[in-house]
Amino acid sequence: MAAGCPRKRRGREGALAKGKLSLGQYKVTFKPGNAAIAPLAAKAIPNAAQHAGSGFGSAWHITSAFFTGKLRKRFYADVRQLGDQTEGTRKIASAYLCLAAAFGWTISFFVVLLANPAHSEAHVLAVIVAAASYLGFLQVRRGRDPQWMVDTLLLLHLLAVGVLSFHHSGIVAPVVASLPIIAGVSIMFQRGRMRVATLCIGVAVAAFSLVCAAGVIGLPTTYTPEARSIVSFMITMFAAIALGTMAWIANISRDYALTQLQTANEAILENEARSRVALEAARVGLWDVPDLATQKFHVSESFQTVTGYSAEEFNGIWRGIETFVHPDDIVPLREAFAVARNRMSRLRVDFRLQTRTRGYRWFSARARYINNPDGSVRISGSLQDINFIKLAEDALRQGRDQARAADKAKSDFIATMSHEVRTPLNAIMGAVEVLKRGAHDRETSELVNLVDDAGRGLLAIVSDLLDVSKIDAGKLDIVHEPTDMRTLVMRTVDVWRPQALDKGLALEIDSTRAEAGLLMVDGGRIRQVLGNLLSNAIKFTDTGAVRVVLSTHEQREGHVDIALSVIDSGPGVPDAVAETIFAPFEQSPNNASRGGTGLGLFISRRLARLMGGDLTLEPARRDGAHFRISLSVKAARAEGDSARDPSNDPIWAGRQVLCVDDNEKNRRIAELLLGKFGMDVSLCASGGEALDLCAMKSFDLILMDIVMPDMDGIETLHRLRADAQGLNRLTPAIALTAKLTNEDLAAYAAAGFAGVAGKPINVRELAQAIAPALTPVA
Known part of the structure; x- marks a missing residue:
């Protein structure tokens, strides 16, 4: 069955791909470059496989349609039943002719039987040919290929004509009148060599019949003149009817093919128009170079709309690509096409094309090289205007760069402001530290504590802003160290206990469900988080207590779950803002009046x-x-791990320390604090002074500010270490600075600093930084 045969189906698909569509003996062609038309043209033809093998009208239905004048309607219905437009009309026409031949030979049998009952060979031949014709009809109805049936029946018919002519020597056998029918059927339904062979055999049979009619050969006829006249008349009449029927069937077949051809053409034109509109709307043009050797473009209408060039004008790109393509894109464009040409593969490349009326615009070219059957090379592709995409990408890129610049400016501003704020804070809090170590009356002690609290509050705000900046930039690192959580929580709570007592609040700790031992945590960050929670709890609780609950639960493979809770008896947080309060600069509406930046949570x-x-x-x-x-x-592993246990303030009496800082107040604070440790402190205001002083005197320790005019701390230390004969070439140096990002700390370590102490100066932190650098005096 043609519809179900994969080979024939692939043949039709190949024809569609080449822009050809066959409907019976009629053909239509269209542009193969329009990829949307071929499948739509194929859809204009019903799916043959759906009806493959289905039978059409029976002999009774066809005969009734013939005599009632409804043969055209019957023919159309039968063709649709078969479904295959390319083969359907020929199959149905062949089946109708086989049925007509069966009826014709059947009637001839009865006519000859009445006119010449003794003519047995004619009776036998009529029955054989009639049966063969009807069998051919049934075979076609069952989905068999009608070609061999038609060929066989024509040859059988010619054989019958020859045999009957031989048995009627002396007269022109009446059956000879059917030879024109054979010629017509052969011309209409046979193909190639079989058509030529049938016509040649037909001419030979006609010549043989004439020789027999002349009485040269054959058996004398048994027809009486009256019977011969009757049979000749009947045969001639039936031949005329048969020729008319053939013409009728051919006309119906032609009309059906033309109807389907018109439908297919309308579908093709309609979808071609749709494709053209779609291509123009998408700013896509199609182009094709059938043979690279000829260097001639074929372009779609949308191509001319998008670029402004016709095919003849665009052929100029072969002679001068610089006329059409932006100079910066010529090399990448050539390379992309050269690679695709060598690999015979697809390509995609973006470039700027000089359009006719709108100047340079960005286009995206997609193409593919293929080999033609004759060995030549063909390239086909599309050209899409992507100028708006490139403009959008440029805008996004500029926006990204601006956002990065703004983010960097914000980070730089926060870092600068932090440094600028920390510098006076260092003087304030350093002075407070010195004052707190002296003896004062009650009123003075209260004032010192108020200044200390205010300074620490301001320092917390600056630290929060820096942390937000680091978090946004993804530069905040977590450092896990062995830590005793119970000790950490107890000491953090002790820091906030005075504030709680000032408000009359009880500050309680419950660590009964926390197991003893060291855990790998970032103690500083846990202290910061717990401090934020305690600060909020004390701030928003007026009466009652604040409880801190610590519990640990050991899991598998050495993991431990920690739960640390801060519970207060204040107004609480409504469910409606339970998540909002964790956003930056957000606070609970009931608590906004109590101050704060909204960054802590x-x-x-x-x-x-x-x-x-x-x-x-x-x-x-x-x-x-x-x-x-x-x-x-x-x-933490038991061996070699130990928690930090800050010691009490050490005493390094008599040690010689050099403090280098461009700020006079900072130098004075450092002198006072280090003097409490019994150290002998020398001061200088710049890196140059430090180098001169180090050339004259040996020191046990150097405290070096980083940000200084003319020569910063890193450069000063570098020159100090470079002096091979210097007295302080190996003297340990501690960076004293407010710049404490991870990048800064790494830079200090790389420069050779033995430690870092932050500003504002914290006595405990400063002591911890100094301790490893000094060897106790024996």
Whole structure:
């Protein structure tokens, strides 16, 4: 069955791909470059496979349609039943002719039987040919190829004519009148060599019949003159009817093919118009070079709309590409096409094309090289206007660069402001530290404590801003060290206990469910998060207590779950803002009047998540708020790990220390604080002075400010280390600075600093930085 045969189906698909569509003996062609037309043209033809093998009208239905004048309607219905437009009309026409031949030979049998009952060979031949014709009809109805049936029946018919002519020597056998029918059927339905062979045999049979009619050969006829006249008349009449029927069937077949051809053409034109509109709307042009050797373009209408060039004008690109393509894109364009040509593969390249009326615009070219059957090379492709995409990309790129510049400016501003704020804070808090170590009356002590609290509050705000900047830039690192969580929590709570007592609040610790041992955590960041939670709890609680609950639970493979809660008896947090308060610069509406930047909880949650845990607000309680820090950490190894245990203030009496700082107040604070340790402090205001002083005197330790005019701390240390004969070439140096980012710390270590102490100066932090650099005096 043609419809179901994969080979024939592939043949039709190949024809469509080449821009050819066959409907019976009629053909239509279209532009193969329009990729949207071929499949739509194929859809204009019903799916043959759906009806493959289905039978059409029976002999009775066809005969009734013939005599009632409805043969055209019957023919159309039968063709649609077969479904295959390319082969359907020929199949149905062949079946109708086989049926007509069966009826004709059947009637001839009865006519001859009445006119010449003794003519047995004619009776036998009529029955054989009639049966063969009807069998051919049935075979076609069952989906067989009608070609061999038609060929066989024509040859059988010619054989019958020859045999009957031989048996009627002396007269022209009446059956000879059917030879024109054979010629017509052969011309209409046979193909190639079989058509030529049938016509040649037909001519030979006609000549043989004439020889027999002349009485040269053959058996004398048994027809009487009256019977011969009757049979000749009947045969001639039937021949005329048969020729008319053939013409009728051929006309019906032609009309059907033309109808389907018109439908297909309309579908092709309609979809070609749709494709053209779609291509123009998408700013896509199609182009084709059938043979690279000829260097001639074929372009679609949309190509001319998009670029402004016709095919003849665009052929100029072969002679001068610089006329059409932006100079910066010529080399990449040539390379892309050269690579695709060598590989015979697809390509895609973006470039700027000089359009006719709108100047240079960005286009995206897609193409593919293929080999033609004759050995030549063909390239076909599309050209899409992507100028708006490139403009959008440029805008996004500029926006990204501007955003990065703004973010860097923000970070630089915060870092600069932090440094500028920390410098006077260093003097304030350093002076407070010195004052706190002296004996004062009650009123003076209160004033000192107020200044200390205010300074620490300002320092916390500056630190929060820096942390937000680091978090946004992804530069905040977590450093895990062996830490005793119970000791850490106790000391952090002790720092905030005075503030709680000032408000009449009880500050309680519950660590009964926390197991003793060292855990790998970032103690500084946990202290910061816990401090933020305690600060909020004390700030927003007027009466009652603030409880800190620590619990640990050991898991598998050395992991430990930590739960650290801060529970207060204040007004609490409504469920409606339970998540909002974790956003930057956000506060609970009821608590906004109590001050603060709104950064504490935002930073705390981000720090908790950076440490692999989370900070959550437990569901609303009737009184107070409950914040929980959840972490999963590893237990520290017993061997070689020890928690930090800051010692009391050390005493290094008599040690010679050089303090280098461009700020006079900072130098004075350092002198006073280090003097409390019994150290002998020398001061200088610049890197140059430090080099001169180091050339004359040996020191045990150098405290070096980083940001100084003319020569910064890193450059000063570099020159100090480069002096091979210098007295302080190996003297340990401590960086004393407010710049404490990870990049800065790495730079200090690379420059040779033995430690770092931040500004404002914290006595404990400064002592911890100095301690490793000094060897105790024996």
